[in-house]
Amino acid sequence: MPELPEVERTRLMLEPVMRGARFERVVLRRADLRAPFLPGFAGRLLGQSVTEIERRGKYLLATLSSGDTLVMHLGMSGAFRIDPGKRAVKDEAHSNRHDHVVFQMSTPATIVFNDPRRFGSMDLIAPGGLSTHRVLGGLGPEPLSREFDAAHLARVCRGKRTSLKAALLDQRVVAGLGNIYASEALHRARLSPKRRASTVSTRDGAPRDSAVRLVTSIKAALLYAIGRHDDIETERHRRFRVYDREGAPCPRRGCRGTIVRIVQNARSSFYCPVCQR
DNA sequence: CCGCTGTCCTGCCAGC
């Protein structure tokens, strides 16, 4: 599920039960998710308290009192669930098939990581290792930060021969967009996903209008998604402008177009061929 | 270096 808005929502959910809390018990119900757990993973969490829980792109980062950082990624199907209180870990009534990790916190709360497809990950990074981390070190700017502006986008797209859609999915360009919000942002910006990324660039040293529109649209699409998901589990009733709306009329006022689905880099893209150029 | 393809894993749904 998770792109930046869902990960941010997860962070907000975890914060009150993790921040300031100690790991009293850590249960790994299997030896791996996408990759094997680090040797000693549970032991390095045990007894530590969480000083802060942050988000970077689609990654959740929990800073521990030891200085380690617990790095978590939800993959395609990962989700956290919170049982208030110290429910016994072996309480089968509350455990599902794909509950892979259980954190019993001192809050008290029991945090369960469920991930059917097991594309998620949990890793520990030693103090000082964040910026040189293979993935985290290379992440692009936070899309909602001031650092992410038209000048940045134009710079990283310069010379890129790939499609604009593929560029937006590249976490080194901007961190946190996935297949849904890439399509949504492109529709807001009236830019075709098929456009070559390098066309969003600079002219006479200044970012082109397309770069400005795209940055504004990315921020707007993400803020809108974060904001409207305050209510619980609207997930499946979510309506997007273009994502998963093949055949629907274009939602842009005055546009007579119809949303189409195309495949780029083996992923679906949805857009309006009339108003997105 | 760059860009594209295949792959990891399970669940779900459309179509037969």
Added chain:
DNA sequence: TGCTGGCAGGACAGCG
């Protein structure tokens, strides 16, 4: 109804 194939919101290795 039951089966099958295709597809899914991510990331990365490996290839040309």
